[in-house]
Amino acid sequence: xxxxxxxxxxxxxxxxxxxxxxxxxxxxxxxxxxxxxxxxxxxxxxxxxxxxxxxxxxxxxxxxxxxxxxxxxxxxxxxxxxxxxxxxxxxxxxxxxxxxxxxxxxxxxxxxxxxxxxxxxxxxxxxxxxxxxxxxxxxxxxxxxxxxxxxxxxxxxxxxxxxxxxxxxxxxxxxxxxxxxxxxxxxxxxxxxxxxxxxxxxxxxxxxxxxxxxxxxxxxxxxxxxxxxxxxxxxxxxxxxxxxxxxxxxxxxxxxxxxxxxxxxxxxxxxxxxxxxxxxxxxxxxxxxxxxxxxxxxxxxxxxxxxxxxxxxxxxxxxxxxxxxxxxxxxxxxxxxxxxxxxxxxxxxxxxxxxxxxxxxxxxxxxxxxxxxxxxxxxxxxxxxxxxxxxxxxxxxxxxxxxxxxxxxxxxxx
Amino acid sequence: xxxxxxxxxxxxxxxxxxxxxxxxxxxxxxxxxxxxxxxxxxxxxxxxxxxxxxxxxxxxxxxxxxxxxxxxxxxxxxxxxxxxxxxxxxxxxxxxxxxxxxxxxxxxxxxxxxxxxxxxxxxxxxxxxxxxxxxxxxxxxxxxxxxxxxxxxxxxxxxxxxxxxxxxxxxxxxxxxxxxxxxxxxxxxxxxxxxxxxxxxxxxxxxxxxxxxxxxxxxxxxxxxxxxxxxxxxxxxxxxxxxxxxxxxxxxxxxxxxxxxxxxxxxxxxxxxxxxxxxxxxxxxxxxxxxxxxxxxxxxxxxxxxxxxxxxxxxxxxxxxxxxxxxxxxxxxxxxxxxxxxxxxxxxxxxxxxxxxxxxxxxxxxxxxxxxxxxxxxxxxxxxxxxxxxxxxxxxxxxxxxxxxxxxxxxxxx
Numbered sequence: 147x148x149x150x151x152x153x154x155x156x157x158x159x160x161x162x163x164x165x166x167x168x169x170x171x172x173x174x175x176x177x178x179x180x181x182x183x184x185x186x187x188x189x190x191x192x193x194x195x196x197x198x199x200x201x202x203x204x205x206x207x208x209x210x211x212x213x214x215x216x217x218x219x220x221x222x223x224x225x226x227x228x229x230x231x232x233x234x235x236x237x238x239x240x241x242x243x244x245x246x247x248x249x250x251x252x253x254x255x256x257x258x259x260x261x262x263x264x265x266x267x268x269x270x271x272x273x274x275x276x277x278x279x280x281x282x283x284x285x286x287x288x289x290x291x292x293x294x295x296x297x298x299x300x301x302x303x304x305x306x307x308x309x310x311x312x313x314x315x316x317x318x319x320x321x322x323x324x325x326x327x328x329x330x331x332x333x334x335x336x337x338x339x340x341x342x343x344x345x346x347x348x349x350x351x352x353x354x355x356x357x358x359x360x361x362x363x364x365x366x367x368x369x370x371x372x373x374x375x376x377x378x379x380x381x382x383x384x385x386x387x388x389x390x391x392x393x394x395x396x397x398x399x400x401x402x403x404x405x406x407x408x409x410x411x412x413x414x415x416x417x418x419x420x421x422x423x424x425x426x427x428x429x430x431x432x433x434x435x436x437x438x439x440x441x442x443x444x445x446x447x448x449x450x451x452x453x454x455x456x457x458x459x460x461x462x463x464x465x466x467x468x469x470x471x472x473x474x475x476x477x478x479x480x481x482x483x484x485x486x487x488x489x490x491x492x493x494x495x496x497x498x499x500x501x502x503x504x505x506x507x508x509x510x511x512x513x514x515x516x517x518x519x520x521x522x523x524x525x526x527x528x529x530x531x532x533x534x535x536x537x538x539x540x541x542x543x544x545x546x547x548x549x550x551x552x553x554x555x556x557x558x559x560x
Numbered sequence: 561x562x563x564x565x566x567x568x569x570x571x572x573x574x575x576x577x578x579x580x581x582x583x584x585x586x587x588x589x590x591x592x593x594x595x596x597x598x599x600x601x602x603x604x605x606x607x608x609x610x611x612x613x614x615x616x617x618x619x620x621x622x623x624x625x626x627x628x629x630x631x632x633x634x635x636x637x638x639x640x641x642x643x644x645x646x647x648x649x650x651x652x653x654x655x656x657x658x659x660x661x662x663x664x665x666x667x668x669x670x671x672x673x674x675x676x677x678x679x680x681x682x683x684x685x686x687x688x689x690x691x692x693x694x695x696x697x698x699x700x701x702x703x704x705x706x707x708x709x710x711x712x713x714x715x716x717x718x719x720x721x722x723x724x725x726x727x728x729x730x731x732x733x734x735x736x737x738x739x740x741x742x743x744x745x746x747x748x749x750x751x752x753x754x755x756x757x758x759x760x761x762x763x764x765x766x767x768x769x770x771x772x773x774x775x776x777x778x779x780x781x782x783x784x785x786x787x788x789x790x791x792x793x794x795x796x797x798x799x800x801x802x803x804x805x806x807x808x809x810x811x812x813x814x815x816x817x818x819x820x821x822x823x824x825x826x827x828x829x830x831x832x833x834x835x836x837x838x839x840x841x842x843x844x845x846x847x848x849x850x851x852x853x854x855x856x857x858x859x860x861x862x863x864x865x866x867x868x869x870x871x872x873x874x875x876x877x878x879x880x881x882x883x884x885x886x887x888x889x890x891x892x893x894x895x896x897x898x899x900x901x902x903x904x905x906x907x908x909x910x911x912x913x914x915x916x917x918x919x920x921x922x923x924x925x926x927x928x929x930x931x932x933x934x935x936x937x938x939x940x941x942x943x944x945x946x947x948x949x950x951x952x953x954x955x956x957x958x959x960x961x962x963x964x965x966x967x968x969x970x971x972x973x974x
Binding site for chain 2: 174175177184187190191194195198199201202203204205206207208209211213214217218220221222223225226229230231233234236237238240241244
């Protein structure tokens with residue numbers, strides 16, 4: 147099949163190589179499972195090439211197609227939306243248990259489902275979350291090396307650059323992805339090594355401080371985020387339980403850790419829209435009490451937000467808090483990507499739902515029960531949303547001490 | 561994703577509807593698993609639409625890509641070729657156990673692997689056969705309703721019509737597929753109902769005759785094919801164990817039954833090339849003794865043929881014998897498709913390997929042991945190859961009687 151590709155082939159190849167060799171650090175005889183929109187076939191083909199060159203055993207792509215998704219919403223019986231292909235997710239979990247690496251390519255229209263019934267969307271998301279729980283836990287627990295990168299999908303590009311002709315919009319989005327992913331450099335692998343060193347410096351300092359609370363203040367935000375006992379800050383490269391060091395997100399500008407699921411109090415406002423599985427949720431404002439969201443509003447997509455919060459017991463509590471300076475290249479690009487992989491790297495953010503067991507001292511060896519005792523949250527969802535901006539200050543607090551400035555006006559305080 | 565489709569959209573839609581409503585007869589709340597080349601996306605989208613309109617619950621496509629396959633042969637480590645994605649095939653088997661219907665779309669270049677290492681091809685086929693055995697048995701046992709149709713892939717079209725420009729070749733192949741699949745009629749569903757009635761008349765007569773042997777004679781062929789005890793002839797529509805009547809092959813012109821795995825003797829020559837998983841095997845000549853192939857030659861692809869025969873104990877014995885008159889529309893088209901779904905319907909054929917449990921009286925209720933006692937063969941392969949032509953005569957024999965003419969000069973004798 148010949149696929150017309152109007153995107154810079156050289157940079158696309160660098161992105162593929164970066165995903166395989168830095169993102170995944172794939173090892174000889176590892177299998178690789180790729181999930182991808184069918185539109186990203188030219189990128190998948192290059193990834194497979196680099197993976198096999200690096201010694202991968204089998205590269206198995208699982209493709210999705212936006213039009214098939216819309217056909218389902220338009221014509222499938224109502225009961226369909228409580229179903230998910232359990233056998234496929236179970237199989238993926240089995241693959242991960244056998245040390246298969248995982249690469250996810252994002253690139254669909256972020257507003258694909260905007261005119262669909264929120265009840266169907268909510269039920270479908272819940273069914274998928276439930277079916278994919280074991281596979282997702284292999285990823286969130288870093289049992290295996292994994293990576294997410296982006297393909298500049300045409301419908302996505304049209305959302306980001308609505309005033310441009312579609313070919314030009316796709317090219318602009320491609321260039322923005324290349325820039326954010328650091329493949330516009332002569333040696334992307336080296337650029338990532340330096341970037342990882344910078345993120346490690348920040349995360350090590352924060353882990354060492356061992357703050358009890360972070361205090362976020364800004365317009366519409368006065369939020370105390372208690373941190374889990376024995377929490378550790380992470381960022382950039384991550385050592386997986388299979389011994390491989392991977393860079394799970396490309397791009398990535400964040401350092402992040404686990405909040406205490408019972409110790410979050412106050413009010414917080416989102417600073418960017420959240421694109422959640424095809425629906426845009428904007429101007430979120432929620433109030434936490436003892437870790438739990440007791441009030442939630444959104445100017446747009448409130449119904450979907452409320453369904454997300456009702457997904458399970460842990461969906462109203464935090465599983466992640468992340469710090470990103472306003473000077474991050476993605477923030478500076480002033481592009482709103484409507485995609486979490488990018489937008490979360492333009493601003494500080496929090497995530498509802500499942501925590502990363504990795505974000506504890508000795509995380510790899512902790513049981514689920516220990517993680518819960520330390521305050522880690524558990525849920526079948528993990529949804530990031532942005533609360534950072536130029537107007538946000540953050541202080542770190544120990545119970546009895548004076549605040550330590552961490553961020554001032556959206557930047558690292560030192 | 562916008563896909564340029566130069567094929568007649570109206571006929572394509574009729575093919576999709578035929579596959580769903582006549583091929584599968586999909587039922588409300590059934591899931592549908594589609595395996596397809598990514599190139600056939602326009603057809604997959606139409607099938608999903610018709611499936612959801614017919615009440616299907618989930619339509620799950622698993623796409624393959626020829627270029628990814630070639631990349632594997634070019635760059636994957638040698639050990640890769642002993643591996644298959646076990647978890648995926650296991651998942652498919654589980655889906656079929658839960659009454660998921662199965663639609664396979666064929667359309668890849670039949671000579672895709674012609675310049676690849678036969679050893680790698682053989683090992684890879686063996687690994688896939690082994691991994692997919694439970695899923696394949698659900699299909700060969702008709703546990704669930706299934707169907708195979710064709711997409712006019714561009715590389716395939718170039719093989720069939722090498723002298724035409726590629727767009728025109730693809731269109732010609734599309735028209736040949738539409739004609740053979742009976743979608744060139746005003747009501748394809750009705751055309752298939754009539755066709756099924758014709759095939760039923762032939763298969764009922766043959767079942768009633770209860771021949772001990774078929775005797776094939778022609779140039780290079782003098783073969784006695786013993787039929788299994790309690791064998792039944794099938795053709796066209798087939799009642800599945802889930803109660804649904806499906807048309808497994810579109811097109812289909814054959815009536816077929818189960819040979820006795822220990823009672824095939826003589827020599828037989830192929831009359832058309834066999835395209836086996838990307839390799840062309842041509843001018844096959846084999847000798848059977850007491851059911852087993854004791855000598856095998858091929859002018860082309862002999863090495864691949866020999867690997868096929870060594871796949872397992874049952875690979876050297878017959879699992880199917882099928883009768884197709886030379887006047888069949890596909891034979892009359894004089895097109896060599898290099899694809900079994902079509903070419904097997906232009907000529908009488910036999911299949912190495914696994915038998916269909918369906919081809920016994922009371923087949924649905926028989927145990928594996930009973931099928932073996934009746935003479936049914938068992939193998940992880942099932943490979944059809946063509947032995948019929950205008951020059952072939954076939955007689956039916958009971959041990960003590962005179963021969964009953966079945967075919968004369970490639971046509972039904974009456």
